[in-house]
Every structure is written in C-alpha cells, then in structure tokens.
Amino acid sequence: MRIAIVGAGIAGLASALLLDSAHEVTLFERRDLLGGHARTHRFGHEGRHAFVNPAFGYIAPAMYPRFIRLLELLRVTRESAPASVTVGSTGLHRDVFVTPTLSPLRVSSVLDPLGLQRMLAVRSVTRAARALDDADDWTTTLDEFLEPQPVSRFVKDEVVYPWMAAVSGVPIAEVKAFSARAALRYPVHVQPEGALRPFGLQELTGGVDAYVQPLLNRLQTTTIRRRVELRPLQRSHGRWQLTEASGAQHEFDSVILATPAFEALALLATLPDADRLREVVAGFPYASTRILVHSDTSWMPRKKSNWSVYNARHDGPNCEATIWCRHSGEFPYFKSWATFSDRRPSLLHAEFEFHHPRLTPGYYRSQSLLPALQGLGGLWFAGSYVEDVDSHESGIGSAIRIAERLNPDSANLAALR
Ligand SMILES: Cc1cc2nc3c(=O)[nH]c(=O)nc-3n(C[C@H](O)[C@H](O)[C@H](O)COP(=O)(O)OP(=O)(O)OC[C@H]3O[C@@H](n4cnc5c(N)ncnc54)[C@H](O)[C@@H]3O)c2cc1C
Structure with a gap:
C-alpha cells in the first residue's frame, strides 16, 4: 500500500x-x-554549553511503558531525575508547599507540623484520584473531584488548584473545569511509595x-x-x-x-x-504556551533551601512553574512557563512558543x-x-x-x- x-x-x-x-x-x-x-x-553562556528540551521534561516510568520500550529498541539511555516540588504564593509572600528532598535543610518542611499536614493532605488527594483511573473517568472535572475531598480549603486553593494549573499551562479558574483525571495524571503516577522519597522521574541522556x-x-x-x-x-x-x-x-x-x-x-x-x-x-481545544530559558534566580523561591526541581508560583489568577535544570550541560539554568506573566528574566537564553491541548471533558x-x-x-x-x-x-x-x-x-x- x-x-x-x-x-x-x-x-x-x-x-x-x-x-x-x-x-x-x-x-x-x-x-x-x-x-x-x-x-x-x-x-551557551560565558563559554559554557547546555541543552534544553523546550517541549519535554521527564518520563514517568509507570506511565511510559511503550516509550521506554522504544528507547530500549533504539538503545537510547535514560537517567534518573528525582524531582521535588515547591508551590509558592506571591500574595502570601511565602512557599506554601515544599516536598522534603534535595537538601538536608529541607528536613524542616517535614518537621514543621503544618508542612507535614499539607503533604499528607495532597497525598490523600492523589490517592483518591486513583479511583478516576479505576472508573476510566475522564469527564469529572477537577473541582467536582476536589471539592468533596476531606482536605482544608487552604490546601485546595493554595496548593492543589495552583499546582494543577501550572502543570496544565492554563489559568487557575480554567483548570478547575479540566478533566480531574488528566490534571492529576502526573502527580498520581509519579507519587513515590515512601512519603519522603522524591518523585521518581527519568530523562533522556543528552536531550x-x-x-x-x-x-x-x-x-x-x-x-x-x-x-x-x-x-x-x-x-x-x-x-x-x-x-x-x-x-x-x-x-x-x-x-x-x-x-x-x-x-x-x-x-x-x-x-x-x-x-x-x-x-x-475540532473538539480538541488547544492553548498556547511560552517557555523562557534563563539564568534569573529571582524566578525561584526566595529561600534557597526551598528550591525544588519544579517550582510553581501563583499570583492569584495564574500559577506558572520554573524548572531548575541542573544536569543538562555545563551550567545550571531555569526553564519557566511564562504565558501569563509580563516579566522578562534578566538573563534570557532562549524563548519558545507551543500549542498544547486543553484537557477538558469535551x-x-x-x-x-x-x-x-x-x-x-x-x-x-x-x-x-x-x-x-x-x-x-x-x-x-x-x-x-x-x-x-x-x-x-x-x-x-x-x-x-
Ligand atoms: C512545554 C511542554 C512540555 C512538555 N513536556 C512533556 C514531557 O515532559 N513529557 C512528555 O511525554 N510530553 C511532554 N510534552 C508533550 C509532548 O511534547 C507532545 O505531546 C508530543 O511530543 C507530541 O507529539 P506529536 O507527534 O503528537 O506532535 P508534534 O510533536 O507536535 O509533531 C507534529 C509534527 O507535525 C508537523 N506538522 C504539523 N502540521 C503539518 C502540516 N500541515 N504538514 C506537514 N507537517 C506538519 C509539525 O511541524 C511537527 O513536526 C510537553 C509539551 C509542551 C508544549
């Protein structure tokens, strides 16, 4: 044929x-x-070299069996990329959710009873979201799923909705109407077994x-x-x-x-x-996304001990993430979603635009x-x-x-x- x-x-x-x-x-x-x-x-920057995958970050092994088989067939190697998460609020002037990894200083987020409580609350949400997989349910919206969950208003409004908006690349009001299963897919499937372990992700060697x-x-x-x-x-x-x-x-x-x-x-x-x-x-809606690659530390959490691999910051209506890329070449840099922000990083290396699907029930x-x-x-x-x-x-x-x-x-x- x-x-x-x-x-x-x-x-x-x-x-x-x-x-x-x-x-x-x-x-x-x-x-x-x-x-x-x-x-x-x-x-490059000051004579040193790095690489970035503007429309790709990580593989979640539990979610990527066929892609992993392709990589094995092609003899392409992967590296472990343990990930941590910080969610910060511009309005509250602080980080409201910090997973306990990367630095010994981070132990404080587990010892802090509020921090621990929030971590367990988020974990209970991702556990409950497994029922959406079991029911093969793509049409319950994120707010229909989250509102009845027995976690505090603070965790819903300051952590889960903003984080999922950052993952989905849309405003917070919009992500509430996204498919709950889609919005929570990565957090549910990269959740490690032990509460203090980092998220178990992988990346491709060399890009x-x-x-x-x-x-x-x-x-x-x-x-x-x-x-x-x-x-x-x-x-x-x-x-x-x-x-x-x-x-x-x-x-x-x-x-x-x-x-x-x-x-x-x-x-x-x-x-x-x-x-x-x-x-x-025509029933598959898309939105556009702007990605900035830069070296401006002011896009990261103010407290350096709270720096995670994935840092989401919300300012009320929007929440966007900055990824700390430390192993992609000869110097660390940041990759930020900047679709809704007018801010420009002081040291910009590259800028990209993409269209990505809006994962609504429709x-x-x-x-x-x-x-x-x-x-x-x-x-x-x-x-x-x-x-x-x-x-x-x-x-x-x-x-x-x-x-x-x-x-x-x-x-x-x-x-x-
Ligand atoms: C910011 C961002 C981060 C992401 N992170 C991850 C991640 O961590 N892990 C992950 O698995 N996925 C991630 N994704 C999603 C992933 O990149 C895509 O889902 C996937 O690569 C899309 O593959 P595709 O083949 O469907 O489409 P595409 O990769 O978009 O390929 C379509 C191709 O078709 C070509 N084309 C389009 N129209 C025409 C035409 N009329 N004639 C000829 N050619 C045409 C385009 O030029 C393009 O080369 C991310 C996406 C974005 C935007």
Missing part, C-alpha cells in the same frame, strides 16, 4: 517505524527539523532528540519530504491526493495525519462529506468518538491527542493502534506493544 504520513513528531516517526518496509511510506514534514516537540536546543536519529536510521524504505507545505487533502477515485504548495502532487491509498488536531482540521478543510469528521477533530468526549472514525476510506489520525494525556507515550500509542490494523505482523510492533 502507498501510505502518506503527515507530521514527523513522535506519532509520525513511530508510525513510520511501524509501517516501514511493509508499505511504501512517504513522511511529509513542514519543518526542516524532524521530531516535532521532541526537540533539543543547544545554547529528548537523542531518539530521533536512531529511529530514522532504522527506516529502510520510507521517503522523507521536509520543508513541505501541503494543501488540504483531496480524494478522487478512492485514492488520496496530496498536493504540495509547490504544485507537486502525490497519490496514496492511505493517509495518516500525525499532526496536532488543529493542523489535521486545516488539512480536512475542503474534503467533501466530512462534516462529522471535522466536528470531532476533549475526552472527542477522544472517545475518534476510534469509530479511524481508517474510514484509509484516513487515520495519530498524535498525542488521540489517547490519554498528551505525551510521548500517547503519541506512540496512537501509532501502535494504526499499525495493529495496517501492519499487524511488524517485528517493531511486537517490540513496542
């Missing part, structure tokens, strides 16, 4: 890996760089793009077309026509749209008899409708929006589901499943 894959992020690359050799595959990518969000930016070239090296028959802008899809006589902005035309039996949902929607814009498809794909209703539309007329949807929360794991999962239909005997599929 002739198959087009549009988009070379994790979903498109994994699709290519799983279909290569069995089919005649062409991978179209708008940019020069392959990998999509799997991008590592290298930069998230470490897997891109090894994956490309395994493609034997896939044709890659970079820097290609495609016109909306057309279909005639049972085949798909893809036309590049340059006018070059290609015909395929199947097309896999491995782009974010809003880009897939643009490619479906003029397809006849596709209103239902467009309606479902998003998950669209997700539940998509499987029935997959493969109709040979049109497929891959991407991290297709299942679960958006991550490398869901990107791979979406590619696996398609390969199970188009190349069920693939050895790579057997290795990843």
Whole structure:
C-alpha cells in the first residue's frame, strides 16, 4: 500500500517505524527539523554549553511503558531525575508547599507540623484520584473531584488548584473545569511509595532528540519530504491526493495525519462529506504556551533551601512553574512557563512558543468518538491527542493502534506493544 504520513513528531516517526518496509511510506514534514516537540536546543553562556528540551521534561516510568520500550529498541539511555516540588504564593509572600528532598535543610518542611499536614493532605488527594483511573473517568472535572475531598480549603486553593494549573499551562479558574483525571495524571503516577522519597522521574541522556536519529536510521524504505507545505487533502477515485504548495502532487491509498488536531482540521478543510469528521477533530481545544530559558534566580523561591526541581508560583489568577535544570550541560539554568506573566528574566537564553491541548471533558468526549472514525476510506489520525494525556507515550500509542490494523505482523510492533 502507498501510505502518506503527515507530521514527523513522535506519532509520525513511530508510525513510520511501524509501517516501514511493509508499505511504501512517504513522511511529509513542514519543518526542516524532524521530531516535532521532541526537540533539543543547544545554547551557551560565558563559554559554557547546555541543552534544553523546550517541549519535554521527564518520563514517568509507570506511565511510559511503550516509550521506554522504544528507547530500549533504539538503545537510547535514560537517567534518573528525582524531582521535588515547591508551590509558592506571591500574595502570601511565602512557599506554601515544599516536598522534603534535595537538601538536608529541607528536613524542616517535614518537621514543621503544618508542612507535614499539607503533604499528607495532597497525598490523600492523589490517592483518591486513583479511583478516576479505576472508573476510566475522564469527564469529572477537577473541582467536582476536589471539592468533596476531606482536605482544608487552604490546601485546595493554595496548593492543589495552583499546582494543577501550572502543570496544565492554563489559568487557575480554567483548570478547575479540566478533566480531574488528566490534571492529576502526573502527580498520581509519579507519587513515590515512601512519603519522603522524591518523585521518581527519568530523562533522556543528552536531550529528548537523542531518539530521533536512531529511529530514522532504522527506516529502510520510507521517503522523507521536509520543508513541505501541503494543501488540504483531496480524494478522487478512492485514492488520496496530496498536493504540495509547490504544485507537486502525490497519490496514496492511505493517509495518516500525525499532526496536532488543529493542523489535521486545516488539512480536512475542503474534503467533501466530512462534516462529522471535522466536528470531532475540532473538539480538541488547544492553548498556547511560552517557555523562557534563563539564568534569573529571582524566578525561584526566595529561600534557597526551598528550591525544588519544579517550582510553581501563583499570583492569584495564574500559577506558572520554573524548572531548575541542573544536569543538562555545563551550567545550571531555569526553564519557566511564562504565558501569563509580563516579566522578562534578566538573563534570557532562549524563548519558545507551543500549542498544547486543553484537557477538558469535551476533549475526552472527542477522544472517545475518534476510534469509530479511524481508517474510514484509509484516513487515520495519530498524535498525542488521540489517547490519554498528551505525551510521548500517547503519541506512540496512537501509532501502535494504526499499525495493529495496517501492519499487524511488524517485528517493531511486537517490540513496542
Ligand atoms: C512545554 C511542554 C512540555 C512538555 N513536556 C512533556 C514531557 O515532559 N513529557 C512528555 O511525554 N510530553 C511532554 N510534552 C508533550 C509532548 O511534547 C507532545 O505531546 C508530543 O511530543 C507530541 O507529539 P506529536 O507527534 O503528537 O506532535 P508534534 O510533536 O507536535 O509533531 C507534529 C509534527 O507535525 C508537523 N506538522 C504539523 N502540521 C503539518 C502540516 N500541515 N504538514 C506537514 N507537517 C506538519 C509539525 O511541524 C511537527 O513536526 C510537553 C509539551 C509542551 C508544549
């Protein structure tokens, strides 16, 4: 079969890996760089070098079995990245939640009865949230879930809502209407067994793009077309026509749209008899996010002993995080979410904009409708929006589901499943 894959992020690359050799595959990518969000930016400061993954941070092993199998297949190594969390309030002029790791000074947050109480309260919330997994419930909102929990108003308003807003990249009022299961997915699944242990995360040695070239090296028959802008899809006589902005035309039996949902929607814009498809794909909302990479310590908690790997600070309506990157090169630096803040760090190394999904109950209703539309007329949807929360794991999962239909005997599929 002739198959087009549009988009070379994790979903498109994994699709290519799983279909290569069995089919005649062409991978179209708008940019020069392959990998999509799997991008590592290298930069320098005062003669020293570092790297940053602007749209990637960590792997939570319990949540990433298929991505880990891909990394093992490609012989890409991972490192342990124990994480700690501080949540601070600008209004209260203090840190209100500090997990007890990193420094011996941090023991004080456990010895402080209030600190301990809050930690146990947050832990009881994440424990209770496991029921959402058991019930496969993506549509209960965060406030519907959190309000009945037997924890104090302070913990809800000053810790849990702000922290989840920071994780989700939206204002605090908005995260309350997010899917509770989605908003709490990482805190629930990276929670260590012992109360005083750090969150058990991992990162890729050398940056998230470490897997891109090894994956490309395994493609034997896939044709890659970079820097290609495609016109909306057309279909005639049972085949798909893809036309590049340059006018070059290609015909395929199947097309896999491995782009974010809003880009897939643009490619479906003029397809006849596709209103239902467009309606479902349009049901995945996105927001934009600004990431700043810098060395300005004023973005970190005022008390240095409260510095965590993940530092969220809220100012009332918004809460954004700064990650302390200490092992990504020859000098430590900070990676901050700065979508709602006008502040500019004094020593800025790089700035990025991304679109990320807004994980509302409506998003998950669209997700539940998509499987029935997959493969109709040979049109497929891959991407991290297709299942679960958006991550490398869901990107791979979406590619696996398609390969199970188009190349069920693939050895790579057997290795990843
Ligand atoms: C700030 C931030 C932090 C994150 N942290 C993590 C993390 O710690 N762990 C994790 O697992 N995930 C994280 N994610 C999410 C993760 O990066 C994404 O979910 C995942 O990489 C998306 O993969 P994808 O293949 O679906 O899409 P993308 O990576 O967006 O790839 C889509 C590709 O399609 C191309 N494209 C789009 N439209 C067209 C078109 N019309 N024609 C041709 N090409 C097109 C794009 O150029 C792009 O290369 C983070 C995201 C953000 C924004």
